[in-house]
Amino acid sequence: MIIQNVTVIDGSGTAPIENAEVGVAGERFTEVRPSTPDAVPADGEVIDGRGGYLIPGLWESHTHLAGYAAALPEPEQVPFVIRALADFLAAGVTTVVDLGGSLDIDRAVRTQADPGETAKLYYAGPVFTGVEGWPLQAHGNPALARQVSDPEQGRRLVRELAEDVDFVKFIYDGEPGAPDKLSRRALHVMVEAAHEAGKKALVHIRTHADIEDAVAAGADCVEHAPLPSGDDELTEAGKLADLLANSGTYYCPTLVTWEQLGHGGDRGYLQELLVDGILDEAKARTVAARPGFGRPFPHHPAEESMARFRYGMRTLPIMHAAGVKIVAGSDVALTIPSPPLALLRELQLFAKAGLPPAEIIVTATRHAAERIAMPSYTGTISAGSVADALLLDRDPLADPSALSDPAGRAATIRQGKVLPRGNRIE
Structure with missing residues (x-):
């Protein structure tokens, strides 16, 4: 899976990476790199994250x-x-x-x-x-x-x-x-x-x-x-x-x-x-x-x-x-x-x-x-870490309420798999 055209806030505390592409293979992140429009993963799954923000x-x-x-x-x-x-x-x-x-x-x-x-x-x-x-x-x-x-x-x-x-x-x-x-x-x-x-x-x-x-x-x-x-x-x-x-x-x-x-x-x-x-x-x-x-x-x-x-x-x-x-x-x-x-x-x-x-x-x-200190669960979007992430519609650095507003979550990724959108807690 590849998540393209997204702003990555990788959890390290460093500056966001704009127009990025995140590779996922199995349960792990493989790479964070500049977006390459022609890139196609082996399984053919591409998520267009344009306008979104990917956080751990x-x-x-x-x-x-x-x-x-x-x-x-x-x-x-x-x-x-x-x-x-x-x-x-x-x-x-x-x-x-x-x-x-x-x-x-x-x-x-x-x-x-x-x-x-x-x-x-x-x-x-x-x-x-x-x-x-x-x-x-x-x-x-x-x-x-x-x-x-x-x-x-x-x-x-x-x-x-x-x-x-x-x-x-x-x-x-x-x-x-x-x-x-x-x-x-x-x-x-x-x-x-x-x-x-x-x-x-x-x-x-x-x-x-x-x-x-x-x-x-x-x-x-x-x-x-x-x-x-x-x-x-x-x-x-x-x-x-x-x-x-x-x-x-x-x-x-x-x-x-x-x-x-x-x-x-x-x-x-x-x-x-x-x-x-x-x-x-x-x-x-x-x-x-x-x-x-x-x-x-x-x-x-x-x-x-x-x-x-x-x-x-x-x-x-x-x-x-x-x-x-x-x-x-x-x-x-x-x-x-x-x-x-x-x-x-x-x-x-x-x-x-x-x-x-x-x-x-x-x-x-x-x-x-x-x-x-659990192996592979680093809490970051980085090569080798377990691919758990949130794709947000709003910039959480400009508006922290994006972290707590379920309406602002475009997708949840758990161990490299995208969960159905619209999950809500009662």
């Missing part, structure tokens, strides 16, 4: 599909995740990174999901936490987390799990010294064990001190915008940005998590989502009628969540200016009707925070792929 398929870098599914009756669990992956693909999201859930569900999904109809799934399986730590405090399901009481036990558990997962997730949240929080020593030992097994280590944090400890332990990414300390926030953020940039640690702020939890049952927030195209009137009514709408979320009070949201929004440009490698992930879909829409909202929030459009694309493509 988007990545959701922080969700919990196998966690959502674990609360369902067993016969519904795997079908739920497969449907969600199909919804992601319909939204232009070709790769999904699940940061904590049932390993049995994850493995069954990988076996049963049709790659032509679903987004690619990478997963952490159960997360590591302290004794009765988060998320066991709220959910109590041992399939979601493994408790660690001492460093050597943690090392052994990481080694056992690493064979079955794509990366390892640690919860480093709580009061220092409390049994529900991993000790610094345990975090160091367990991150080291993950790296020895060839796996990336992703660390959920709450405070600036948690981030400092995670970076010192060798974390590859810190998950979530932190709670501000109450001191000079911008100076504090500058120091944090320098730490992350200098260490090469990725940062996944999940702003949409804190936005949802901070607003709780605020119907004015539903109106904002309506204006921004995330909800329509019918979806807004459905969300407002949910039994849990407006109820406090375990472990994350609304006031604290709003503080993290505002801090994350204010400081995102500081992170970018310092060279921090930012990653797009959504975590939860509570007020937002579905996980794919939560990711698209995260991209909207990046734009509202002032992140340049080219960087927004990088957060949901190249940085997302680098963060977990």
Whole structure:
């Protein structure tokens, strides 16, 4: 297949390549070159991308599909995740990174999901936490987390799990010294064990001190915008940005998590989502009628969540200016009707925070792929990479809303095959 006469935004963050031609053979990109009108591939398939913009398929870098599914009756669990992956693909999201859930569900999904109809799934399986730590405090399901009481036990558990997962997730949240929080020593030992097994280590944090400890332990990414300390926030953020940039640690702020939890049952927030195209009137009514709408979320009070949201929004440009490698992930879909829409909202929030459009694309493509280092899924349009891409009708560098507007997608390409136009998520 050849995609001709298209502007390529390859996900690397470099300037667009105008009037380009992209070759695809099997599941891989083969070349990006100037358009040659007479070029005909072996299979004869040519897509005229004239007036369009080709970007890598988007990545959701922080969700919990196998966690959502674990609360369902067993016969519904795997079908739920497969449907969600199909919804992601319909939204232009070709790769999904699940940061904590049932390993049995994850493995069954990988076996049963049709790659032509679903987004690619990478997963952490159960997360590591302290004794009765988060998320066991709220959910109590041992399939979601493994408790660690001492460093050597943690090392052994990481080694056992690493064979079955794509990366390892640690919860480093709580009061220092409390049994529900991993000790610094345990975090160091367990991150080291993950790296020895060839796996990336992703660390959920709450405070600036948690981030400092995670970076010192060798974390590859810190998950979530932190709670501000109450001191000079911008100076504090500058120091944090320098730490992350200098260490090469990725940062996944999940702003949409804190936005949802901070607003709780605020119907004015539903109106904002309506204006921004995330909800329509019918979806807004459905969300407002949910039994849990407006109820406090375990472990994350609304006031604290709003503080993290505002801090994350204010400081995102500081992170970018310092060279921090930012990653797009959504975590939860509570007020937002579905996980794919939560990711698209995260991209909207990046734009509202002032992140340049080219960087927004990088957060949901190249940085997302680098963060977990999966072979061939580079998050870029480049020779040898898996051919996942979106053909957009509008320039996402001039109008970032093109990334979240389904009407602007001319085509979705998954593993070198063009999916039917008009896929929509419910």
